[in-house]
Amino acid sequence: MDNTSYIALSRQQALWNDLEVVANNLANVDTTGFKGTDTLFAQYIQRVDNDDRTFRDKVAFTQDFGLVRNLAQGEFNYTNNPYDIAIQGEGYFVTDDPNGGAERYTRAGNFTMNADGQLVTQDGRLVQSATGGAITIPAEAENIVIHGDGAILNENSEEVARIRIVRFENERELKQVSGTAFTSTPDQPPIDMDRPKVAQGVLEASNVNGIVEMTSLIALNRAYADVTKLVQMEHQRKTKAAEVFTRQV
DSSP states (O other): OOHHHHHHHHHHHHHHHHHHHHHHHHHTTTSTTOOOEEEEEEEEEEEOOSSOGGGSSEEEEEEEEEEEEOOOOOOEEEOOOTTBEEEOSSOEEEEEOTTSOOOEEESOOBOEEOTTSBEEOTTSOEEBBTTSSBOBOOTTOOSOEEOTTSEEEOTTSOEEEEBOEEEOSOGGGOEEOSSSEEEOOTTSOOEEOSSOOEEETEEEOOOOOHHHHHHHHHHHHHHHHHHHHHHHHHHHHHHHHHHHHHHHO
């Protein structure tokens, strides 16, 4: 396989990876608290030593460098559900695994109550309080109000719990384990926020722009088709060259 084929294949692989990222973004355009991702590409220069005038000194390959998360805040949707909570600005909710797994951090505040009166995520993870442990809403509590600092008050304005909100020095180092859930590393510990900003009865929408992603999807399909055509043309060129060489021999 010559350099033309290697270059084309490197581009095809990069486009395929980009296509998977765009497809995932589109699949989560309506997912609460979802943060879209983009691909990063770099040009990999390889020196060559041959007599091909087209590639005399260097060959540039497409290198898939990685992913970057879009940290922009999504739009707010008002639901009037008392257990729908959105974080304004920086911060993450902290959730615990009932089976003792690692903490996970999320921006998705579409919470609900389990059978024990505990505040949980849609997949059943316990929402952590500022003092540690789960948040339990008393059965007799009515007209629950959640203040901007995360304090949960009953109808008598008595604080029954406080939601733990944390931030990180570098959010981009968080590891995504599911659509909206992340884990951290020992060298990137969570920092508790004394004055978080939350809103009750509001959800943060996905920050994915469906129109932009659809436009990217169309462009990627066209680019992939162009590279595929180049590979086919190169194959035809080699086949004809081989036929001419065979006849001359």
